[in-house]
Amino acid sequence: MRCASLVACFCLLATNVLAEDNRTVLGPTNIELRDGALKLQTGDAKEGVRLTLIGLSQAIDGRERRTAKSNLCAGYALLEDYATALSYCNEVLADDDRYWRAYSNRALVYIKLRRFDEALQDILKGEAISPQAKTLKAVRKMYLDATDPVAPSVIIDDRPDTEGEDFNVD
């Protein structure tokens, strides 16, 4: 279940990046970069990384390079090659420290490496840039599941209500 969630988090990043590109780029795009992202979406990390590496080599501008490296960070993380994943995320953030998707990806890598303090720092930085990002919310949930796991429970109380009972729960 956790694996499926992880794939979904990374893949949504890839989808968002492509969607962003589709809105603004006219004419032919980087086909390998696009196909690599689609492979990552389906969980085929090996093929996704292979295509994205080709896409990176053919990148025509900084934006494509940033997208490729961010997706490579996700792809290598899915392949459990966390050192390589981190290096790509670090490269993206060295070029653009406002790219919240790379913070999100790197936070996931840190979670997998159980480097929770660094994961939280990246989540906070990402949230500061994009407070409403759904993927960051999912990453935060994964962080909390790893550091503060909880099990939901429901108490159904049919007993007469205590008069004036306060419902102030966190």
Next chain:
Amino acid sequence: MLTSSRWLLSTTLLMIALTATATAEDEADVTHLLDPAAERKPLQTVVPVYPSRALQDRVQGDVEVCFSVDREGRTSRVAVRKSSHRMFEKPAMLAVRASSYVALQEHEILSAIKTCRIFRFRLDPVAIEDPADPSVSGKP
């Protein structure tokens, strides 16, 4: 074509994520505290879903729902009387609407007094063993 396939893929992945969430919600522990003096006895009690957003944000809360129960044991006129967070209100109301009570016998009189039920949504800490930690390996 590509746009539609991308939409399909992301939808599929979202479905996977949502299925995982629903499964987690279904696994909520349930405690039902009955009122032995109550006139109406529950027949089928539906458990509300723990809202995924509340679970994600680690929010707990209480909701008191009051409602009428007809002769056949069906609930109606369901309304929230008190709640700590709005996000718990809808699942609580849905649960009450889907619940039922034992029908009255012919000679029994239907009370006009509303029935109330409190739902307490809680998050219990869970201990997870770290497989990398040798102190929890179980070996002597």
